[in-house]
Amino acid sequence: MPRRPVADHRRAVADHLSAVRTVGRVRLADALGLLLAEPVESAVALPPFDNSAMDGFAVRTAEVAPGTALPVSARIPAGTAAAPLKPGTAAAIMTGAPLPEGADAVIPVEESAESASGVVFTATPRLGAFIRHRGSDTEPGRRLVDAGTRLAPHHLGALAAAGIGEVAVVTGPRIAVLSTGSELVPAGEPLAPGQIYESNSTLLAALVRANGGDVVRVDTTDDDGGFEGALDTACAEADLVLTTGGVSAGEHEPVRELLSGTDSSWFGAVAMQPGGPQGLAQHGGTPVVCLPGNPVSVLVSFEVFLRPVLRALVGADPLAPMTGRVDRPVSSVAGKTQFLRGLRTDDAGTVRILGGPSSHLIATAGRADVLVEVDTAITELTPDLEVPLWPLTT
Ligand SMILES: Nc1nc2c(c(=O)[nH]1)N[C@H]1C(S)=C(S)[C@@H](COP(=O)(O)OP(=O)(O)OC[C@H]3O[C@@H](n4cnc5c(N)ncnc54)[C@H](O)[C@@H]3O)O[C@H]1N2
Numbered sequence: 001m002p003r004r005p006v007a008d009h010r011r012a013v014a015d016h017l018s019a020v021r022t023v024g025r026v027r028l029a030d031a032l033g034l035l036l037a038e039p040v041e042s043a044v045a046l047p048p049f050d051n052s053a054m055d056g057f058a059v060r061t062a063e064v065a066p067g068t069a070l071p072v073s074a075r076i077p078a079g080t081a082a083a084p085l086k087p088g089t090a091a092a093i094m095t096g097a098p099l100p101e102g103a104d105a106v107i108p109v110e111e112s113a114e115s116a117s118g119v120v121f122t123a124t125p126r127l128g129a130f131i132r133h134r135g136s137d138t139e140p141g142r143r144l145v146d147a148g149t150r151l152a153p154h155h156l157g158a159l160a161a162a163g164i165g166e167v168a169v170v171t172g173p174r175i176a177v178l179s180t181g182s183e184l185v186p187a188g189e190p191l192a193p194g195q196i197y198e199s200n201s202t203l204l205a206a207l208v209r210a211n212g213g214d215v216v217r218v219d220t221t222d223d224d225g226g227f228e229g230a231l232d233t234a235c236a237e238a239d240l241v242l243t244t245g246g247v248s249a250g251e252h253e254p255v256r257e258l259l260s261g262t263d264s265s266w267f268g269a270v271a272m273q274p275g276g277p278q279g280l281a282q283h284g285g286t287p288v289v290c291l292p293g294n295p296v297s298v299l300v301s302f303e304v305f306l307r308p309v310l311r312a313l314v315g316a317d318p319l320a321p322m323t324g325r326v327d328r329p330v331s332s333v334a335g336k337t338q339f340l341r342g343l344r345t346d347d348a349g350t351v352r353i354l355g356g357p358s359s360h361l362i363a364t365a366g367r368a369d370v371l372v373e374v375d376t377a378i379t380e381l382t383p384d385l386e387v388p389l390w391p392l393t394t
């Protein structure tokens with residue numbers, strides 16, 4: 001089978017992930033900084049009732065004459081229901097308290113003098129003075145915040161005021177990371193002959209988190225059993241499962257053995273290095289992306305195929321494109337897009353290549369700050385050629 005071009009596999013991965021769930025409901029108090037997935041309309045009028053803007057007296061303006069006392073027939077604190085205003089009286093009212101029916105203005109306490117015989121006002125109020133009308137802030141059905149808004153404190157304030165307790169936000173898809181390999185040992189244990197420290201799941205989980213994904217499960221299984229059970233669990237818990245290892249041509253390839261040949265799966269070679277062997281499958285209705293086991297292959301595969309899709313799914317901006325030039329000639333393989341690891345040595349984009357092309361060189365990759373993309377047609381990359389750089393960044 002011919003090798004699949006990198007661009008074709010990028011599209012295939014994007015298609016494979018297109019149905020991955022990225023909307024969830026969170027409590028409003030937890031929504032700060034998140035992207036609103038659906039517009040929110042108010043279910044209520046704000047204010048919900050006519051109320052006083054001042055501590056003072058609710059009156060009928062026609063009944064107010066400066067110097068003449070009106071009896072005080074009621075005292076209305078905020079948080080109570082008000083009875084209608086008795087004709088020929090005033091009602092003491094606090095800020096935010098409901099305006100009694102019949103009142104058409106509020107006179108601030110500073111413009112009054114209250115005694116046992118009633119309240120005398122120093123001025124005649126304007127009709128409607130200091131009344132905050134029902135619906136003057138928002139009406140039922142009016143849009144409060146648009147979908148796509150990155151929720152800031154003032155948005156949360158507006159939503160809380162309208163009694164919204166929960167919102168639909170763009171959430172990182174739940175992603176499970178599953179590494180395979182009988183040689184793998186967790187950090188902290190001594191290495192027996194033939195064993196190496198497991199690093200892919202740490203690398204991949206960090207890449208997922210750095211790009212807005214929610215890592216819900218990290219697991220490692222050996223090559224000779226356990227993978228299917230672990231995959232079942234991962235697929236039940238996650239919206240997307242990423243596996244590493246077990247996809248090439250050896251005698252212990254649990255990922256390929258279980259998933260290739262299943263409905264809509266694709267396993268094959270992409271024309272790139274590192275990251276040649278790749279697989280895409282569905283298991284229990286959950287998409288699975290199968291990356292090769294070599295750690296630098298995992299890094300490159302994520303950067304090239306998954307980072308752009310994941311960022312788009314969670315509404316994050318794509319990384320800004322960069323270019324640069326190598327500081328000395330370096331050879332590349334014809335027919336494969338090569339991703340070398342490099343370190344920028346100046347602001348002009350000059351890059352020193354670190355280590356060789358091999359995909360086991362993860363310690364060397366840890367000192368790099370870019371991947372250097374070398375096109376399939378280039379066999380000798382020289383400093384005069386400007387090439388794409390892929391930043392290795394959070
Ligand atoms: N006959 C062939 N052999 C290989 C081919 C091929 O086409 N024909 N492809 C090579 C390439 S390229 C790659 S990449 C690897 C991919 O193989 P697998 O995906 O099956 O990965 P493994 O064999 O399980 O592991 C490869 C390598 O990576 C190390 N590894 C695996 N998992 C981890 C981990 N979680 N943490 C750290 N290191 C890990 C593993 O020890 C191996 O050294 O196949 C080539 N072979």
Ligand code: MOO
Pocket residue numbers: 272273274275276277292294297358359360
């Ligand atoms: O293509 Mo493999 O992923 O080089 O090491």
